[in-house]
Amino acid sequence: MHSRSHTTSRTSTRRAARAAAAALAGALAFSLTACGGDDDSGGNEGGGGNETAETVTLPELDGETLEVAAVWTGPEQANFKKVLAEFEKRTGAKVTFVPAQDPIINFLGSKIAGGAPPDIAMLPQVGAIQQAVDKGWAKPLGAEVQEQLTKNYSQGWQDLGTVDGKQYGVYYKAANKSLIWYNAQVFENAGAEEPKTWDDLLGTAQTVYDSGVTPFSIGGADGWTLTDWFENVYLSQAGPEKYDQLAKHEIKWTDPSVTEALTTLAEIWGKKDYIAGGASGALQTEFPASVTQTFTGGDQPKAGMVYEGDFVQVNIAETDAEVGTDAKVFAFPAVGDTAPVVSGGDAAVILEDSEAAQALATFLASPDAAAIQAKLGGYLSPNKNVDASAYPNEVQRAMAKSLVAAGDDFRFDMSDQAPQAFGGTPGKGEWKALQDFLKNPEDIEGTQEQLEADAAAAYGN
Structure with a gap:
């Protein structure tokens, strides 16, 4: 639970975090419509585009x-x-990756209590940075x-890693969490x-269902x-405005x-035939499997669509599907007047201060580091000086350009x-309440009461 002693800093941090919406939504929708296959034409115009970015010293x-802890697994960890x-090659240091478990704050607490904290942790929540401070x-x-941050990041991304006027986090990885991926052959x-629009999505789901394929895969x-x-x-x-108020439990x-x-x-959740395996199957399906089962099985996969962010590409890469041809994507449809764009990200935070830890944080804040992972796919950087040509396909280049073009106009998860x-603990709070809701989507009132009770306890108000 958060201490309530940093109300001012938390408010300013969340004001930065308030940043998702129309500019990025419009740019993304246009870019995804415009981009085609998996070509390598991207030019050198850059994510924000700085061809002359110097190599970091x-x-x-x-x-x-050094030890670096993160919850990343599979291809994301490997990349x-x-x-x-x-970094090892450039500096001569030896860096060990430490696999962490959710919630990472609890994992770090046990490491620190045992006298063996990692030097740097990749924290996936703004709230986790606040807690670590x-x-x-x-x-x-x-x-x-x-x-490096001043040179390479918009103010909004810098502010997300700031507490009490001090910089603690480097947002090394960003995510656009407002995308729905689909099996192109199924749609065809x-x-x-x-x-x-949402109504269009319901119509599309029915069309896919009528063709003999379950519409949605959900990693519940x-x-x-x-x-x-x-x-x-x-x-x-x-x-x-309401989003910001609910995010702060106002x-x-x-x-x-x-x-x-x-x-x-x-x-959608209330139509068991619309979800691969029904609610019970979805609740036993982990996120990676929710993706791979959408893009395996030719034109008869377990589902035709899967919702999640740009990082879905990491899991698509484990199938025979090609992004941009077999696996395509559209922006999350507008439910109200404007299509949503929700962003997320992972920030590098130093726990054991040293020259080596500061150097690694410097490297992670540079275009050099981000460009390496960008080439490998399934990754977006908020670093505006990562050249767009570093991304492996036109779909990702479009996402990267849209993310950077939006500047501070985004809303954080x-x-x-x-x-x-x-908001970040398996089997508790919002995660558990929504899992229960997926199981029983008729119990809207009970779900809301549970969410409010859990939120009041966690926020302390």
């Missing part, structure tokens, strides 16, 4: 050792290790890191079209995927706007702004 660190390997774990970033066979075993579904519906339907989860969003979600006890 790093110190000699022969004999130094990040290649970034760490480049409140607990005295996080160490401020030095001048070299700040220089069904005669389905990319929807622009991972509760965070369900919070992302809710956030997109809520942001578009209730609007950004309005209750029993508010009529939440009732409306859950009612809307139930239009609501559950990631919440205290981790509510």
